[in-house]
Amino acid sequence: MAAATFSSPWLLRRALKAFSFSPTLCVSNKLYFHGVLRPFPVHNPLRHSAAGLCYLAQAIKEDTDVLLKGVADKSTVEELKNILQMARRAESRREVLHTDFLTPPVLKESMLVLGKLADIKAVAQGGYPQAERCRISVGHSEVLRSDPDIITALSITGNFGFQPCSHGDFLGAILGTGIARDKLGDIILQGEKGAQILIIPELADFIISTMDKVGNVSVICSKIPLLALEYEPPRTKSFRTVEASLRVDALASAGFKISRSKLVNLISNGDVRVNWTTVTKNGTTLKSGDVVSVSGQGRLKIGEINTTRKGKFAVELIRYL
Structure with missing residues (x-):
């Protein structure tokens, strides 16, 4: 909070x-x-x-x-x-x-x-x-004296043991009901059990009555208390790289261990976001604290940046697992 x-x-x-x-x-x-x-x-x-x-x-x-x-x-x-x-x-x-x-x-x-x-x-x-x-x-300040009740939690359960679904699968299924992205908060994956989602209260009953599948898995949606949310801090792995520039194509390719040319194609297809905003230019410059998201690859945070004696950049990359 x-x-x-x-x-x-x-x-x-x-x-x-x-x-x-x-x-x-x-x-x-x-x-x-x-x-x-x-x-x-x-x-x-x-x-x-x-x-x-x-x-x-x-x-x-x-x-x-x-x-x-x-x-x-x-x-x-x-x-x-x-x-x-x-x-x-x-x-x-x-x-x-x-x-x-x-x-x-x-x-x-x-x-x-x-x-x-x-x-x-x-x-x-x-x-x-x-x-x-x-x-x-x-x-x-005299009116807003306590935290308003403005968020509802839903549990989405199904048999995901044989067909695991990703964050994108759940997001696609929810948006497929017709609601806008800004009406939906975080999606907390729970492996074989499914997922828990946060949503504005006015749309909770609509999702419960409308959403019946995630991918090919039949699901049941139900309301749960916020205190029943099961979350844990994200797991990360940090490493360093030395690059000639701070361009997104250079740092993201190093962070996700994919070729520079493949990263450039992903940018062209609109599959790369910096701080949750889609980027369209390979030469977009990154700074410490920026978060890079690549569809199908996950997320990467830019950590500490130092300049080497040869004028290059030693960059800490924090990969979300």
Whole structure:
């Protein structure tokens, strides 16, 4: 579990300054006050109200730009903008709102950005302590006082002794029911017993009634308590390699023990992801902490990077088993 509570009042000051141009926001003969439309006589020119509103919108835009400064990935930026809008709605309405399941990079950036907002509390939950994919709940610090119940665990059982199924098999079967990926959290494999999955509560009954097979294995889905999840820390193996560059094709081929040409083909086919985002260029540069996923091969984390005397790179590679 992860939680954070935050403060940064400058946006509020900008908002108050904006509305100092016009004490009321008038439209026809009615006044919007905290989202409620109330009768009110028109006594201020509309242009002054519009000027105040535009100033507020500009202040919010500038604040968002400042908060997102340094986030390079465009898709992550768009997700963060939506999460910021949700956080501001939650604060103004004094309610608690929730994201769908987020990938680890978006989750990390979201918690950092939300940490800069005034009076906002943010709680990240994935269903168990080592969860990768998590949902974030946001709300005013006086409203969000406990962890909301926003995740349901399901057990998928079947006779997998003669036909083992991979993470991809379970994922494909679940998505094959028609639900979106961001509604689904982690998938915990259990060997011959099947798997346990985390999902948003609203779709649990749908999965139970719809999903009857994983691969060619007939399955039964049922709800289980989060405390019944069976998980253990991932097993890893670390080793070092010396490479002339930090390109993804160089490090991934070394980490997965496959040829550079095969890795290039996998990239061309869209089967290689860095930090859960598909890469399309062989020359994508990696850094310490990056996670490389290759379909059919597994995952690899980039550890410590040092420069050798000859100008090459000594890289620690951490392979997930």
